[in-house]
Amino acid sequence: MDVSQYLGIFLDEAKEHIQVLSDQMLILEQEPDNQDAINEIFRAAHSLKGMAGTMGYKRLQRLTHDMEDCFSAVRAGQLTVTSEMMDVLFQALDAIEGYVDTIQNTSDEGDNDNDSIVNELNRILKGEAAGSGDAGEAKKEEEKKEEAAASASQSAPDDDKAIYKTIELDDTQRNVMKDAIVSGKHVYGFTVYIQESCLLKAARAFLVFKAIEEAGEVVVSSPSSQDIEDEKFEFNFSLFAISDDDFDKVKTAILSVSEIEEAVGEEYNEEMLDESSKEEAPVQESEAAEEKPVENAPVPVSAPAAKESPAAAAKKPAGKPVVSRTIRVDIEKLDTLMNLVSELIIAKNTIVSAAQTGQASGNNAIVENVEYLESVTTNLHEAVMKVRMVPIESAVQKFPRMVRDLEKKLDKKMNLTITGEETELDRTVVDEIGDPLMHLIRNSADHGLENTATRIERGKPETGTIFLNAYQDGNNVVIEVGDDGNGIDVEAVRSKIIERGYASEETANQMSDKDIINVLFDPGFSMAKQVTDISGRGVGLDVVKSNIESLGGDVEVKTKLGEGSTFIVRLPLTLAIIQALMVIVGGEKYAISLDSIQTIEDIPVSDIKLVQQKEVIQLRGTVIPIIRLSDVLGVESSRAENENLVVVIVKKGDTQAGLVVDELMGQQEIVIKSLGKYINCDRIISGATILGDGEVALIVDANALI
């Protein structure tokens, strides 16, 4: 068998373990006495080590082993958690992540030994424990004792569970094992129970075989190794193995494979082997034994989990556990599905327009069914869209760790709070949103928050707060990233604009606060007096803005000097299909996303007023600037000058604007298509769509107009 087929599982699990380590280490740093955290860490580190060993990644294994030693010493109370120690451990975690990344890219762990980190870890282990003798040794002793205790607690295996006793050995097998015993090796019988929630039983079983074969060989197994490979077994399998290692070591090796519930076994001597030949296991008994573990809620006894509280064990449901009803699907398949839905909607639009205009327009059956078809396609689109949605959690979960590192680097005290990480977004958006958010958090940490001394002086809490709040708002998802720091000093930016020659003094002085703040998003403009390696190269906010805009979203800032600033990122729920209002301007058809539209008004020409040379209207007490789309799009309006205006009121955040169009065509579900990379169109055109009659209509991005 080849290990490479399990590489995918290894990578998925390794990443999970790394995430657990990262999360729990952060908790441990805050609460050095948190036993749950240390146990969790220990378990993850241990599994990671075992997996790395099984897959043959020696460097990864060595590093995790040393890390595990450290945690083990912490757990045993020989080491106290210090900030310096956590730094090293986090470095080690980064190195582990590095290995895993390299493995993902090349299927090989690379040749970076990370000796400095390993040495550092060992130094911590030795140095700290200098008073209490050789800590490493003591710790290992302890570990052994623990393991021994864990195995002792069930060293007299329960006959019901020891299915290996029912394996019928033939003479050759018995002789092989006897020979082994004579030559000083050990023979063991084992029954291994796999957790019932396990999805890849065969892979687990394979890893168990592999673990045993590191120091020995499997003589016989039940079911046969071929059946196990084909997953033709329940949640347990039994085997006889010859090994050089002692019983505990073999057992620990088996239990180090993930998702192994339990391993029941004992060592065989020659007499026992002879006996087993006489003992002809009745068929019923073996059946009963196989059913047993299903009926009885299995008690977790695996060594790393041995410390689990009884309460946790009791939580395990009796009887059959709920099998997770999910499948993993390649994102490409979902993309294909989405494309097909898009095409279906275009075809549906064609039928709809034919039904409205063609000969069928009087036929009730057709009209009714076309309406039915419309609702089905809309529901289908929503369903496919929901399948593509994932929580933003995966994009934000690395931030607590990042803030911790920034805290050290910047020597500021700060705290990150995240809410709404369960908010869902299209998978593509979630994949892309991590970087912009990371920039914003770095920006808050570096520029937003004052240093500790200033904060105390200003009567603010010593620890600065950075927050990330995500929530759904209509057809958008809003992610707010902000801090309770200094806020943006508009006047300072203004003078910086003049100083850098970004705009003349005159222009700069005329710019509104909003315009000034928007300059921060321009490429190449940085406020930082010093370029640090965290931010300040002027490649932060403009990248944030362009990344977010390429996802069809936008970003705005709210700031109050002295109180902090908030960046509000608004993202569309879906990328491909939207509800739009179709309008006609100068004989051409355009689509405006329904999300941004507030109302549609009929305004007499006499209601238009001029404020600072700009046309505005007054609507229910608010002054709203109007934009004549015909001017922006470079066409002649088909309306007479004195006719009433059709004004589509759109909003972006708190800002409103009125778009003057010639005619309204109605609402339609449209599929967004890109204009391609060759055409350098204005930002006001965000894409195109194909109408029912095959004509192409452009999509006007109201956000870009405001």
Place this chain on the structure above:
Amino acid sequence: MAAELEVYEEDVVTQYIVVNLGIEHYGIDIKYVDNIVRVPQITRVPNVQSYFKGVINLRGEVIPVMSLRLKFDMPEIEYTGKTRIIIIKLDPTAAIGVIVDEVEEVRDLPESMTERQTPDKNDASQLYITAVGKTDKGLVSILDLAAVIGEKEVG
């Protein structure tokens, strides 16, 4: 016959689609040509490069189209029954349409029959030409497609 065969053996032969703009012949390497279509309804796109006529719907895909005449600083003419759009895909994921007056033929041109061209900076149409091929019907200018569709800077 024998002479021709010899040419085939030692030469790299490229197939070109020969198109006409007015009296001039241009060759487009056939391996980048995805399709040749009649001119459908073109939707104008505001505020873009002047030689872009807009976008078309080609079997459900939105594809930008440019006028080769405008790109070469030639006067525009009315579309006729012979006007065609050559759909070019330099990059398999991004198509672009090029409007030409007429498609003449598909022609094999051995490399020995073409001559590299140093672009004449004063003639707009010369900027987009890599070589000139000799045929029995006259000269064919081989288009530098990357330059034509704006993937690389010229001039």
